[in-house]
Amino acid sequence: MSRDNLYHHEHGGEPERYCVTGTQPLLDFSVNISPLSPSLPEVSLDAFSLHCYPSIDGRGIREFYSNRFSLDDETLLPLNGAIEGIYLVPRALRLQRVMVLAPSFFDYERACRIAGAKVSYLRLQEKELFLLPGIDEIAEQLQDADALFAANPNNPTGTRFPKELVMALASRFPDKWFIIDEAFIQFVDDFPGASLMRDVRAFRNIVVINSLTKFYALPGLRLGAAIAHPDVIKILLDFKEPWTVNAIAEAVALELLHAGDFEEDVRRLITVERAKIYKRMKNVPDIAIRGYAANFFLAQWNSGSSLNDLLDFLIAKNIYVRDCRNFPGLEDNYFRFAIRKPEENDYMLDQLQLVGGEVGMVEK
Secondary structure (H helix, E strand, C coil), rough: CCCCCCCCCCCCCCHHHHCCCCCCCCCCCCCCCCCCCCCCCCCCCHCCCCCCCCCCCCCCHHHHHHCCCCCHHHHEEEECCCCHHHHHHHHHHHCCCEEEECCCHHHHHHHHHHHCEEEEEEEEHHCCCCCCHCCCCCCHHHHHCCEEECCCCCCCCCCCHHHHHHHHHHHHHCCCCEEEECCCCCHHHCCCCCCCCCCHHHCCCCCEEEECCCCCCCCCCCEEEEEECCCHHHHCCCCCCCCCCCCCHHHHHHHHHHHHHHHHHHHHHHHHHHHHHHHHHCCCEEECCCCCCCCCEEEECCCCCCHHHHHHHHHEEEEEEECCCCCCCCCCCEEEECCCCCHHHHHHHHHHHHHHCCCCCCCC
């Protein structure tokens, strides 16, 4: 697909496109959400007062972020999912020239282009395992940009953009914006220390975009926030539409304040399963994996045949992964898979360890 097409880009989470009537549902490894779900109370829709307007400013989401992460209210802007912030920030800050990582989540580029900005790329190199270059190289490439839009951890590479590096760059370039998407930050081993959410008061040029979708496994409810210096939040408010957060999202956000045990369970599961998957994938000679920071892995199919052969094989085994060949720099047989429950991960690993002799034999 052309990168100039701003109206369509494939995402994960569409296994129904490959389901055959009468077969078992596919195990969807394409979406990077928590394998566990929090226990939320069973309440009727009447309890959400659907006949009334929700709060105009997403008060329930603000209360969650304020209490859960010890953040000041004036640094918070509740959002209808992180995606609202991704599109709001370039427009509100009137960005003109933005540098994005490549490969990275396509909507950073799309949001900037829609806002009228020119986009350049900080290309992560395959030979460097898609790790970030040093600060001097990043600084040199930033000379012709007024903003850097990136994620920590980066999707789909699963590599880190350390907050210390962001703060060093923000100090060196006080006239440039640094927009950091922390959608997967709660999955990293050193959370909350790895997050910039509590550091934004010291920097007027850093905006953090956070999502509750991934970690709390709530993709059907759009929950998120922009976290920034109070002066920046005021700028964003001038461009943000009212009532973008609905009453159900507000109520669920407040219930998540009681999900402490769930959070520990998720982090423990991801830590154990990530290490297991990494170790066992070393015994799959035709697949190399990248990234170890989040709840997913980037992988490359190296058998000499097309990735289509592997995808067909996995679909036949009721496994759906994310084809990453539409990311710039990942055209060479890359795919991504999330960490799911232990028994599901074991099943996928068993199939991948058998893959060599069976791929290419799947009926087309």
